[in-house]
Amino acid sequence: MGWGSREQLSVHLVAPTLVAEVAVDNAGRWRHPTRLTRIRTDMRPGKAPLFGAAV
Template structure:
């Protein structure tokens, strides 16, 4: 079961991508990754991994911490239907 993001916490781009999410069909490239709740916090966010089948353009601040994590949250901008997932590098 995929939990949809709350519409009060995401914009139109986030709501648009929510309907395109599906459970992973095999090994996920981010298995084992952790996501922090915010810069300087020890709290880890619960993440539900989904099938990497949609390319989403995001806005990010370039600031990173010593571990290479973004210091500020990425904000969804728009779905890139013109870009295939296979064209994207795996981090």
């Protein structure tokens, strides 16, 4: 279960192939949709910092 639903959700794991830079408005919870800023062609998925890590 998840995302406010009582129905069983399926999960599909994927391998990352690109790095994207996004803009978010987070004040303790997600307030607005996430916006794509750009695709980072200069970075590879294994070399990108983890979400929330200082750059």
